Amino acid sequence: MIEISDVTKRYPGGHEALCSLSLAIGQGELVFLTGHSGAGKSTLLKLIAAIERPTSGHVIVKGQNVGRMRRAALPFFRRNIGLIFQDHKLLYDRSVFDNVLLPLHIQGLTGSGAFKRVRAALDKVGLLKKERARPITLSGGEQQRLCIARAIVSRPALVLADEPTANLDEAYARDIMDMFRAFNEVGVTLLISTHDHDLIRRYGGRNVQLAHGRLMT
């Protein structure tokens, strides 16, 4: 599913976020990405989602070389990936329902078929009763669940989550991890960055540890 070979990412100014990193993730895997802050977890996720390009090396996702992808092809590539952000990146000027509808709308899906899928996604994260609410009225855990609903509504085969349980208390964090577990069971590949080692111990899965932009094994 994902092949990263000898990837280095140097930001302007000389900071090296990743240093000749190689990593392979198979279809249907549940992978936790851990490490101190600044270890390169977010950078790695951004490279996979083609938000950043590697300075050198190859990032290959589903057989496509993401680092060399044409600008015009990027939107279509990103539609196959569910992105979950630590800061949610929700749109506060529209309802919960419309937030989840946005990815489908971008892909040209409208009408009752799209609405059905939005409701299904909201149901999965337990927000169906709040579809008319504004995101700002939701709690932190609910906002994170809304972000997850938006990521999965287009049924991506790969979901990337950047610190999805940070700033959440334990009960909420466990809720969200249970959800991820359920997605993984139906075949979705998940790559989750976290620094909560308790969670990993409880849920198992593969643990990839980063330190100073390098792999620790």
Place this chain on the structure above:
Amino acid sequence: MKAWLGHHLHSLKTALHPFRDAPLATLFTALVIGVAVALPVGLYVLLGNLERAAGGVKPDAEVTLFLKSGIGEPQGRELASRLGRDADVADVRFISRTEGIDKLEALGLADITAGLPENPLPHTLVLKPREENPQAMEALATRLRGLPESDRVLLDTDWVKRLAALMDLGQDLVFMLSAVLGLALAAITANTIRLQIYARRDEIEVARLIGATDRFIRRPFLYFGGLQGLVGGLAGWALVLLGLALIEGSVQKVATAYGASFPLHGLGPLELTVVLTLSMILGWLGAFFAVGQTLRKLESTL
């Protein structure tokens, strides 16, 4: 096809949001655009009315033919009736030399005529050409000069030429104002669109992250630019109508003083369509440039 239509409808709906969310700001922008539209359009309408007014009060264009002194009155009258049948001539008046001197005396020049030993005036024909444009009158005058009875031909086309030149100047002004203020319209739109893009950068960023194409992101802004241009064009039209209503009273007073009635004309349906279409296109163009440039700048900060 349905999805495509849905996209466009949604973009149009999104483009309408600023009208709903910030009606006052949108109204002011529309007014500014309206002023930019109203200036050239107002001048154009004014010129049109002026041209009509000039046509109404224009003194009859005349060609005056002075006959040679050896030509007697019967010959003169005969020539008059012959020219009266000419295809280029609408009307001929024969003024004999005695009639001419009587006219001068009637004008209060009796002391001058009394001092003259004999009547110096020739018999005169005053012709009204069938066509009143300078070229036709010039052609007629040339023909009259070729007549054996002709001594001198006077032709007063100067004022016609002057009026035509003034109208040309006015049209050039309309053109120039349209170009300059059209540019202003595009620039105003570009600026409002830029502000809008910055206000909605979160939305643009998220849409990009979840796979929106540039076209998808650009479309609502383009629609908004066109719509704003259209509303601005309508505002401009309203301003012109308002201006006409304001001067209508004084124009009527002047017209009544001349014993005429002179209704002011606004824009015809075709002219209005042209104005609205142009302001819409200019708004769209302004948006196009602003969106292209601003989105590229936003991308580098993403």
